[in-house]
Amino acid sequence: MSFTIKEASERLGCPAHTIRFYEKEGLLPYIKRDRHGNRLFEQDHLDWIRLMTCFRATGMKISLLKQMVNLALDGDATIPQRKAILNQYKEQLFRRQNELAEALDAVNNKLAIYEEIEEGRLPSESRLLNQMEDRHNQQTKRE
Amino acid sequence: MSFTIKEASERLGCPAHTIRFYEKEGLLPYIKRDRHGNRLFEQDHLDWIRLMTCFRATGMKISLLKQMVNLALDGDATIPQRKAILNQYKEQLFRRQNELAEALDAVNNKLAIYEEIEEGRLPSESRLLNQMEDRHNQQTKRE
DNA sequence: GCTTGCCTTAAAGTGTGCTTTAAGCCTTAA
DNA sequence: TTAAGGCTTAAAGCACACTTTAAGGCAAGC
Numbered sequence: 543m544s545f546t547i548k549e550a551s552e553r554l555g556c557p558a559h560t561i562r563f564y565e566k567e568g569l570l571p572y573i574k575r576d577r578h579g580n581r582l583f584e585q586d587h588l589d590w591i592r593l594m595t596c597f598r599a600t601g602m603k604i605s606l607l608k609q610m611v612n613l614a615l616d617g618d619a620t621i622p623q624r625k626a627i628l629n630q631y632k633e634q635l636f637r638r639q640n641e642l643a644e645a646l647d648a649v650n651n652k653l654a655i656y657e658e659i660e661e662g663r664l665p666s667e668s669r670l671l672n673q674m675e676d677r678h679n680q681q682t683k684r685e
Numbered sequence: 686m687s688f689t690i691k692e693a694s695e696r697l698g699c700p701a702h703t704i705r706f707y708e709k710e711g712l713l714p715y716i717k718r719d720r721h722g723n724r725l726f727e728q729d730h731l732d733w734i735r736l737m738t739c740f741r742a743t744g745m746k747i748s749l750l751k752q753m754v755n756l757a758l759d760g761d762a763t764i765p766q767r768k769a770i771l772n773q774y775k776e777q778l779f780r781r782q783n784e785l786a787e788a789l790d791a792v793n794n795k796l797a798i799y800e801e802i803e804e805g806r807l808p809s810e811s812r813l814l815n816q817m818e819d820r821h822n823q824q825t826k827r828e
Numbered sequence: 829g830c831t832t833g834c835c836t837t838a839a840a841g842t843g844t845g846c847t848t849t850a851a852g853c854c855t856t857a858a
Numbered sequence: 859t860t861a862a863g864g865c866t867t868a869a870a871g872c873a874c875a876c877t878t879t880a881a882g883g884c885a886a887g888c
Binding site for chain 3: 691705709721722723724
Binding site for chain 1: 866868
């Protein structure tokens with residue numbers, strides 16, 4: 543069972559142009575063609591594209607994906623190197639988790655401050671942007 | 686107490702050029718200058734830059750930061766709009782958390798498969814890239 | 829006085845990852 | 859048979875966020 547690029551695109555929710563781009567970048571070796579030169583994708587390819595999309599969405603660079611493809615093409619002997627790459631990437635994922643947690647903290651903090659200002663429990667000049675805003679108000683009043 | 690751009694840069698771990706870029710983009714209103722035209726940063730500015738850096742690291746667009754600055758400059762009446770922006774951003778953070786969790790799952794899965802292949806408990810053609818690799822091997826053997 | 833070094837600005841350049849365009853071929857339906 | 863619509867390619871274009879370059883000013887130390 544193989545799929546046209548349109549079918550692949552639909553199943554993956556990924557533009558056909560992007561899939562072609564990935565193939566051109568060497569991320570999709572061994573895509574067969576029909577007698578008209580149209581690409582024929584196997585289920586493996588769809589799985590691999592899905593995995594790449596997942597990794598891409600979380601910051602893996604295309605150059606790193608390409609390295610992994612190239613290593614895979616060189617056989618099982620490169621598995622240690624592929625593991626090393628994935629472990630580094632995993633570290634990156636942990637760092638991003640921390641960044642997200644920090645940002646979530648910061649945004650909740652900011653939202654809480656806005657609520658307090660809205661309820662009159664905090665003067666508007668309390669923090670950060672609000673200070674600038676206040677300075678702006680003072681300035682315009684002086685004019 | 687105010688800081689030169691160099692001090693700000695050192696304290697924030699952020700290139701001076703980037704800080705100037707942010708000011709040019711309108712993200713840092715009301716930066717004063719000394720008699721030579723050199724920027725003088727207040728603690729508020731450093732705090733705000735730090736917050737922006739945190740938001741930027743987790744995918745907030747500069748255009749959105751700018752919107753927030755512009756709203757803040759328009760006073761407390763815009764707090765509901767700022768809250769709306771932050772709440773949307775918060776949704777985005779949650780989506781990213783899910784993406785990270787999925788990627789972490791996928792990478793652990795892949796690592797587990799590599800270990801099994803290394804230990805001989807799985808043939809190398811088992812999944813995804815390994816299949817391509819296998820196809821490659823067959824092909825080269827046929828030649 | 830002159831060099832060093834940091835500051836200023838505006839503008840051009842870079843890296844990444846698509847996305848769009850242009851030109852053309854093949855198949856199918858009217 | 860001809861127009862529509864999908865496929866192909868190579869190449870150009872775009873969005874984003876810096877980053878680098880170029881040209882020059884000011885101040886302190888030798």
